[in-house]
Amino acid sequence: TQLLEQSPQFLSIQEGENLTVYCNSSSVFSSLQWYRQEPGEGPVLLVTVVTGGEVKKLKRLTFQFGDARKDSSLHITAAQPGDTGLYLCAGAQYNQGGKLIFGQGTELSVKP
Amino acid sequence: ETGVTQTPRHLVMGMTNKKSLKCEQHLGHNAMYWYKQSAKKPLELMFVYSLEERVENNSVPSRFSPECPNSSHLFLHLHTLQPEDSALYLCASSLGGGAPYNEQFFGPGTRLTVL
Numbered sequence: 001t002q003l004l005e006q007s008p009q010f011l012s013i014q015e016g017e018n019l020t021v022y023c024n025s026s027s028v029f030s031s032l033q034w035y036r037q038e039p040g041e042g043p044v045l046l047v048t049v050v051t052g053g054e055v056k057k058l059k060r061l062t063f064q065f066g067d068a069r070k071d072s073s074l075h076i077t078a079a080q081p082g083d084t085g086l087y088l089c090a091g092a093q094y095n096q097g098g099k100l101i102f103g104q105g106t107e108l109s110v111k112p
Numbered sequence: 113e114t115g116v117t118q119t120p121r122h123l124v125m126g127m128t129n130k131k132s133l134k135c136e137q138h139l140g141h142n143a144m145y146w147y148k149q150s151a152k153k154p155l156e157l158m159f160v161y162s163l164e165e166r167v168e169n170n171s172v173p174s175r176f177s178p179e180c181p182n183s184s185h186l187f188l189h190l191h192t193l194q195p196e197d198s199a200l201y202l203c204a205s206s207l208g209g210g211a212p213y214n215e216q217f218f219g220p221g222t223r224l225t226v227l
Contacts, residue, residue, distance in 0.1 A: 004154075031213045035218075040223070041221065042221045043202070088155070099160070100157075100216060
């Protein structure tokens with residue numbers, strides 16, 4: 001069974017702090033996606049990374065795909081209460097009919 | 113309407129009831145998915161439809177029965193469910209057809225409670 005391990009599972013920080021969420025696997029992915037999910041809603045796609053070593057920025061969020069395409073990280077600078085939510089990484093593999101493998105998620109709480 | 117919509121948003125049912133969840137996508141996608149999301153567990157893929165044909169059934173109990181009448185609509189028919197089936201059921205769609213990144217777009221989910 002292919003697994004995507006996310007860490008930490010829970011994170012509670014104060015507004016203005018920085019944080020990093022990690023997504024690791026022993027499998028190689030053709031692409032990796034990050035989603036954010038708020039309570040009672042479905043996941044919303046934030047970014048897709050496809051090239052080993054790729055870095056993408058979305059305002060205060062920085063996403064990186066590992067050189068070997070087995071891992072990824074999400075860094076948030078100066079977190080705000082609006083960043084609170086469940087962050088999910090999901091990997092797509094070649095020849096798997098479009099299936100995504102999801103990590104178990106990181107629950108982030110940013111307190112004002 | 114835009115994106116992926118799901119109805120109802122909340123559903124409470126007894127173990128002997130029969131109900132259906134509905135999903136509709138307005139993105140022109142060719143693939144649709146049902147996921148189950150339970151607390152403290154990764155999203156569980158239940159069913160995949162590509163061009164209205166079921167291409168994946170992840171050992172889901174027969175009390176869950178999917179239906180995809182066309183590429184825009186997906187249903188999940190429920191009957192004789194168990195309390196452990198209580199969860200958030202998410203529908204998603206993607207371009208499919210070998211699209212390079214298979215970005216999936218999710219609906220808001222149906223929160224199901226089985227009494």
